[in-house]
Amino acid sequence: MKVVIIGASHGGLQAALTLKRLDSSTEVLLIEKRTEISFISSGIILKMNDMVDELDQVRYLTLEELEEKGIDVLLNTAVTALDPERKAVIFESQDGQKSELSYDKLILATGSNQFSTNLTLPSEDKVTMYKSYPSSVNALANLEKAQSISIVGGGYIGVELCDALKDQGKEIHLIESADSILFRYLGKEIASIIEKKIIDSGINLHLNESVLGFSDTDKELFVTHTTNKEIRNNYVIVAVNARPDTTLVKEFLDLNTNGTVRVNEQMQTSDPDIYAIGDVTSYPVRNSYRKSFIPLVNNVVRSAIVAAMNVLGQTINYNMTQRTTATKIFGCYIATTGLTADEAIFEGIEAESIFVTLPCQMPYLKVQEEVHVNLVIEKSTHKLIGGQLMSEKDITQSINTLSLAIDKETTLEELVTMDFYFNPAINQPLGFISQAAYEFLIKKYGV
Structure with missing residues (x-):
């Protein structure tokens, strides 16, 4: 059997490894649009807290380790289209050469992207998203030299960044549109304790505020406009607005109302030969009436195991998630x-x-x-x-x-x-x- 996996992050890697461990004769090909694989997006926090020597170390596996396990990998390769009727993947290499290959089963592990429909972002030397390795490298360099920094989003990444920056003598602003930090995970009692620690550390906490836009003032400074204030910054990290990347399949696969790919308990899509895992789909939440988009690695890895086992005929269902963090x-x-x-x-x-x-x-x-x-x-x-x-x-x-x-x-x-x-x-x-x-x-x- 030939299985093609699009995306070589947490989910794609776990699916590939599981397929090979279940049946070493399975032909597994990973296709990744970036130059690197398996980077953990919170690696920037580990590096800033001196828990690793180099940012590049924060990976599950190297390319060489994957190849040793018999897994083929195409890097710098963008999948441009899928033809489900012919079971074909059309892709383009970095040099612009277009090719296609066939599959017996396909696993979609394209993950999520950060984007904003409302904000025009300045150049990356002023405002950076955090998910990829290149953007994390860029963020580390800019965080080191910046003296006034805004972090947009009071979720885990935003609060962890504040913690890593708190003792560096910089002016830090944490901007959150909700009325408390980590509001998806914490009740008000524990959230308020952490909020006091944030404020006591000298960080400016802006709750119930949304970012409206940015404007340049000079080469060094620009203004972050919120619903309540104007903050002069050298640098901003945007740690919000992760959304599923369904570009390749949104025209022919069934989607949920939140834009994720609809799957059954075996992670199988409306096309029985295509499975979707990770941030590209939604998960059933215990005690909730609906499935939710929950970009957590523990869900990604479990969904990959379920998909891989079902691809090879071993029926296993995805359990509910409690969003444990x-x-x-x-x-x-x-x-x-x-x-x-x-x-x-x-x-x-x-x-x-x-x-x-x-x-x-x-x-x-x-x-x-x-x-x-x-x-x-x-x-x-x-x-x-x-x-x-x-x-x-x-x-x-x-x-x-x-x-x-x-x-x-x-x-x-x-x-x-x-x-x-x-x-x-x-x-x-x-x-x-x-x-x-x-x-x-x-x-x-x-x-």
Whole structure:
């Protein structure tokens, strides 16, 4: 069987590797329009925090490693059209030479692009998107020399950039159109703690503000116009507006209303010989009435595994997503999964939530740490539908417990009585997840 994969980022690579591991005789060809493969877009954060020596190291695999596994790769090659009736891929190399090849199965892993329908962006030495390796290289150079920087978007990339820049003596502005940072992932309680840390670090936080445009003043400075202010900058990073890249298939594949490619549980499109994975499609969200565009790598990789196995006849369905995430910013670990209380209202769920701050250790230990816990439940069933954790202690693995609990429709009562370990040198007898559920029950039933 010959499988062609368009796109050599997270999803394309995982699909190719899975195909080869399942059946080494499968002919696998990756086609990538860029000059590089497998770059992780958050690599700029790792480099700025001195977690890697070189930005170019932030990759899953090298081209040589892929070829050693028997995977063929075409770089600097733009797919210009698909002919699903002939099962043909038409492409153009960097030197302008046009060619085509056939496939038995095709996996679309074209990912997402950043764009704005409203803003005219100045040159890349003033305003930069962040996703690709070349733009990240450019951003690093410009961030180093700029003294006044605006970051557009208070999601993970924007907040992580602020954290990396906070001690460099620069004037930093974080601009977010919503009324809180990380609003898709955090409830107001934990978000407000992080917002205070951002402000206390000297960063200018602009909530409920949208960027309207940019205007030049001179060679060094230009103005970022928001709905409330005019900010004089040397440099701006735009960390918003990721959208699915469906250019090749939007004329002949069924699309969802949000512009993503429609797939079934096996990641198969309306053409049975074409599969779509990663940011180009939408995912079913637990406790949501609709599929959503969720550009998270964990979803991308899982969808790639599902597609590859089904391509080779091993039926496996994509499970729901809880949008489970984690990061470390401003000295704190943050982890989230499921719906926030505000999202539950939007989904038409009558929900309740509790926010508690709990000790991690027994009180006699010299080292004392605390964790902030926010749990969201469906009111009628006590079923857990969302949770967020924050602590100076690394509690990120515990969010996987909450994600599994949401997936299995676990109730508060079950969380309290579930068998978790206790060690008097490490934790509390109930553990902070069970303790938070216990506090929720006391709040509900106490007199």
